[in-house]
Amino acid sequence: MIPIEHFLYIGAALFALGIVIIITKKNAIMVLMGIELLLNAANINLVAFSRHDPSIQGQFFALFVIVVAAAEASVALAIVLRVYDHFRTAELNKIKDLQE
Amino acid sequence: MDINSLLFYVFASIAVLSAGFIAVTKKIIYAAFALMATFLSIAAIYIFASADFIAITQIMVYVGGILILIVFGVMLTSRLSGKAVLSGNSNGFWGWLCGTGIFILLLFVIESIDFLGISWMKDSTSHQVQDTTTQTLGYGLMSNYLLVFEIVAILLLVALIGAVVLAGIKINSPKQHTNDPH
Numbered sequence: 001m002i003p004i005e006h007f008l009y010i011g012a013a014l015f016a017l018g019i020v021i022i023i024t025k026k027n028a029i030m031v032l033m034g035i036e037l038l039l040n041a042a043n044i045n046l047v048a049f050s051r052h053d054p055s056i057q058g059q060f061f062a063l064f065v066i067v068v069a070a071a072e073a074s075v076a077l078a079i080v081l082r083v084y085d086h087f088r089t090a091e092l093n094k095i096k097d098l099q100e
Numbered sequence: 101m102d103i104n105s106l107l108f109y110v111f112a113s114i115a116v117l118s119a120g121f122i123a124v125t126k127k128i129i130y131a132a133f134a135l136m137a138t139f140l141s142i143a144a145i146y147i148f149a150s151a152d153f154i155a156i157t158q159i160m161v162y163v164g165g166i167l168i169l170i171v172f173g174v175m176l177t178s179r180l181s182g183k184a185v186l187s188g189n190s191n192g193f194w195g196w197l198c199g200t201g202i203f204i205l206l207l208f209v210i211e212s213i214d215f216l217g218i219s220w221m222k223d224s225t226s227h228q229v230q231d232t233t234t235q236t237l238g239y240g241l242m243s244n245y246l247l248v249f250e251i252v253a254i255l256l257l258v259a260l261i262g263a264v265v266l267a268g269i270k271i272n273s274p275k276q277h278t279n280d281p282h
Contacts, residue, residue: 002108002148004221008210010112010145014138016203017119023195027128027187029173033135036166037119040142043158047151052221056236059151060245063237066154066161067252071259073166077173078267090177093190 007048015041028080028090032073039069108148115141123199128174128185132167139163153234 014037021034043062050058084090118137125131139162146155178185189195215221241249 002105004215005210006108006112007145007149009207010115012203012206012210013116014119014142015206016199017116017123019202020123020195020199023198024123024189024192025187026190029128029170029177030122030131030187032173033122033131033170036135036162037122037138040139040162043154044142044145044149047146047149047154050151051149056151056233056240059154059233059237060240060248062151062154063157064248064252066157067256070161070165071255073169074263075259075266077169078263080173081176081267084177091188 004048004052007044011041011044011048013041014038014044026091026093028083028092029077031092032076032080035076036069036073039065104148108145111141111144111148114138115145126186126188128178128187129171131187132171132174135170136163136167139167150233152232153237 018034018037018041021037022031025031025034043065046058046062046065048058050056050062080090083095087095089095115138118134118141121134122131122138125134139158143155143158143163146152146158174185
């Protein structure tokens, strides 16, 4: 049986890499990928702990996190498309105005 | 080391390495496919944590849904001119500093916890691992978590309508016609 620390190490590594992606990337879609990585890293921890729990509350939480992530991704991509329509770019550091 | 734990570490290293590849690559399409590798290996990791239903949900929702959405986003937000779609990097130093800082902090926290000393986790080692979690999840969603289930359904409906309204309807403001932004 794999010790729980190893699940947590993977979660920590994915979380840190997600933070790096969010901070360093210029394209808005790459930033969204980083956010998805963060949600997955949190999910790994939830599922790993629910392995020791006969009522598997962690897995319920992970399921709802996945649903919320899907909703978030769809709305965020719609906003990115709208921004691209307006500014003709998806590079975050070229988008300077809130209103044209 | 038996084959099970060997497979676990193989999938874990695939997940971490392809996530690292996303962080260093400039090509967005490569990043999208590396993200697919990460999602699939995370699904495998869920199976090693004996969460089969979550693993299938991960594949269906993330790989089959969100990743397709992201690839469509890449297609729609780039002028298709034959050259690769690139994403530049900025704040490279501070980003990696932040990431390694958070990683080291989390490692210290994980190292400092004595998991075997926690009573409910120690008790659980005697529990029989369930064959499948689908039945428990199904009963739970229809009993204890019914309210959350319904709220999540409404959230999905709102997100669907919101995404359609945001991306689909063209607002014909006079400004857009008079001066082209760029």
